[in-house]
Amino acid sequence: MDGAPDMCGLNGIYAYNVSASLPDRRELIATRDAMAARGPDGAGEWWSEDRRLGLGHRRLSIIDLSEGGSQPMTSVCGRYVVVFNGEIYNYPGIRIELERQGYAFQTHSDTEALLHLYARDGRDMVHRLRGMFAFVIWDNEARTAFLARDPYGIKPLYTANDGWTFRFASQVKALLAGGKVSRDPEPAGIVGFQIWGSVPEPFTLYRDIRALPAGHTQWVDEAGPREPKPYASIAQMFADGAAHPAPCDEINARVRSAALDSVSAHLLADVEVGVFLSAGVDSGALLGLMRDAGQKKIRAITLAFQEFQGTPEDEAPLAAQIAAQYGAEHIVRTVSEAEFQADLPLIMSAMDQPSIDGVNTWFVAKAAREAGLKVALSGLGGDEILAGYPSFRDLPRWVSLLRIPAAVPGLGVAARKVLSGLGFGSNNPKALGLLEYGGTYAGSYLLRRGLMLPHDLRNVLDPKTTASGLRRLGLLDRLRASITPMPASALSRVAALESANYMRNQLLRDADWAGMAHSLEIRTPLVDINLLKALSPVTPVLKLGAGKRALASAPVTKLPLTIVDRPKTGFGVPTGRWIAELSSVPNASKGAASRAWAREVVEQHVVAVDRERKSEIVVEEVATT
């Protein structure tokens, strides 16, 4: 790796069908340049000789634009061409191995390693990679495209196939900006967003645009795209770990060694790596481990809100204590409601697909960028692998309590209808679904994380969209698939559910667009495939709070107990309150506030997409006159 963060946008068009028209260069460029924020400094394109395939790439390079890392990158033999977004953290090891076998490197970039690795291992190459990535490799001889996305889905990759032509890009909006992809709606995406607050992959709001699912590869040749194939499964790894649980007395040592290894790997860069610091264990431990890994200068960014001052939700005082303990330079960035309101249109336009979250990441990324940072570590993922969420306590409890009554056919639905008829549940509509969904892990996860349940959709969507969306979404089947194979341990099941749903579709996606909007690369050492392999045997044996205690004691200088024992508040933002004020919802509960925010996001998103469409038309008109 050249060490420069690879904040990139990639795209391509392949007219695979013999009857298809040749791709239009203007479309390739329009899609590519719609991702200018992802890579403002460099732009490249590459075309096959018959011009049936074009690749585009936008790059932000900090160190040296003249070096050979620019993309699309062609192998020396000319056979392979790659476009890549992300980081391969085990690049140095791969490079040494390849060089020993006689592969000559022309550049210092991990991009080139992908080309060599593909030439050597073909599609199996993905098993060798540790990192966050989305890439496409074109084989100019076989005339095939190979797409891959990292196991957790940290980096995005969207595809659109109309039966003639296959298109892909890092962003949904970029595909639309090309002007050739249908905007026909996808009811599953719309319903999924209403239920989860983010659009569950592989769906988007558009029928013809899909995410390449996390941990999948896809193969495209003259026949067209093949069905995406899984090569890594989070559920499988948790299941493997649960089959060989770690002895309890090894928890601390395993957590320390895995976390230190991951943090070290994620520091691979020749620019300064900062850290997002909250008052929680995850980010504090990362900071401590950065120190242990040998980083000298560390800057830590904390968000503060006037509304929270003097309340337990204010993270700044405790964060300052942690920063002081590890000798980091601490930057506290206070965000006011006025700034939020002013940034709201920018947030909406940076948001690639609607999300009810990401505002916190937007501001912390903004603060990091203001501080001149290009790369920052985030503690995202700690709650998932170390059983930090309340769901790790609630789900097993609900399931064991409700398994038997929920198995009685029709009882749950009947109970909901009766209680609802009696006026129960007007404050908390989800409570009515307890008996209907609480008996299984998939169902109780829906109860825990859903903003609303399927029967509430009639209040927000028309019956046709609801019916067809629910059918296509296959809500519970999809959840069940994310715990297949089913880990033997309850905690591992919850961990798999959280990792493959909320974290993947919401947290990681938000981190991508919110970071990219500020040209900041967010790295997540606690979302790492090696860490998962090492800790999946630990997850099942974690007693309440034990995971966080283990992480807190991972750095040589342990985190203070005041941090460890602090009740969880999350990396909070008073967004709910601000939005409630905006839409004048009085005394909004947390649930009602997020539903109001969801509506706001959808409306804004639709307006933004509409506006872009109009401006595209104007651009086209100008171009043709």
Added chain:
Amino acid sequence: MSRVLALVTDAYGGQGGIAQAARDVIGGLASNDAVEAIDVLPRHAPHETSNLPNKVRQHSPESGRISFVVKALRSAVTKRPDWVFCNHLYMAPLAAIVATLVRAKLIVQLHGIEIWKEPSPAQRKSLERANLILCVSRDTRARALTHCDLTPERAVVVNNTVDPRFAPGDRASARAKFGLRTEFVILIVGRLDAKERYKGHDLIIQAIADLPSFEERPVVFLIAGDGDDRKRIQHVAEAAGVADRTVFLGLVPNSDLPDLYRAADLFALPSTGEGFGIVYLEAMACGTPSLGLAAGGVSDALANGELGVLVAPDVEFALALRDAITSRPVDPVQLSAEVLARYGANSFTRRLASVLELMH
């Protein structure tokens, strides 16, 4: 090697686009090395069943619904097909049952308007069960994906192809054959069906009312095809004052069609109901420029406007037609070659063979 059972509305000996498309697919399957034998069960009586491709056997038709079901099930059990091919959505539920019964893979062909409205639950489920859905256009595929929960990669576009007998030829003798002299000839080919008033005859009649001639050549409108809407169209032509320039040719025999296309200066079918529109290909393969509306599958047939004139919905039709008439003449040989490159028999066979790979 795969054995194929084809449940079809009609195929060899059948009339019309659906039968043609079925023959094209069955012929493509027959020429595939992976296919051992194809048993074709048609629903309707054929006029002739000679010239079947190698490996293909067409059984006698069963027009009765129940007898067809019985025959299909019996054939499935005795023939033990690996693939079941079905050429129409209406038969897809039966094909799905047959395929499930013998654990065969299911291929369904979709044409166009049959999938424009929401399919019945049984039809939807049979498409969702299919291993491969051959859509004749991108539009047909998009509509199938809208109505059904399909794995998108299994819904593929295999556009219709065009018979090699449609090729450029002696245009002067073709004109003489239809008694044409110096006229500028606009041709439409299609059934005159009162229930299917989407072909757009009326649009052309209205448009030529203000366009009596072009470069001193009288503009005439040739209507090939017949049906119960003929009288009404005649009245429309009279009312528009173009009855003397509107010629009803009636049903034109298949063998005369290539010359008819060659005789025309412009083939125009401003239809809003085409799943693809093989007739555009036939006209262009004969070297005759073509015009259609950007609706349904016509965008494929006219290749986004790269092969013919594609009239956008917001453009006034009469103006578009006038532009097409007055535009520079095309080279018939070049137009035909471009059409064959995309939609000729070789391209079709190659495309079909490549999508069959998706079944493995």
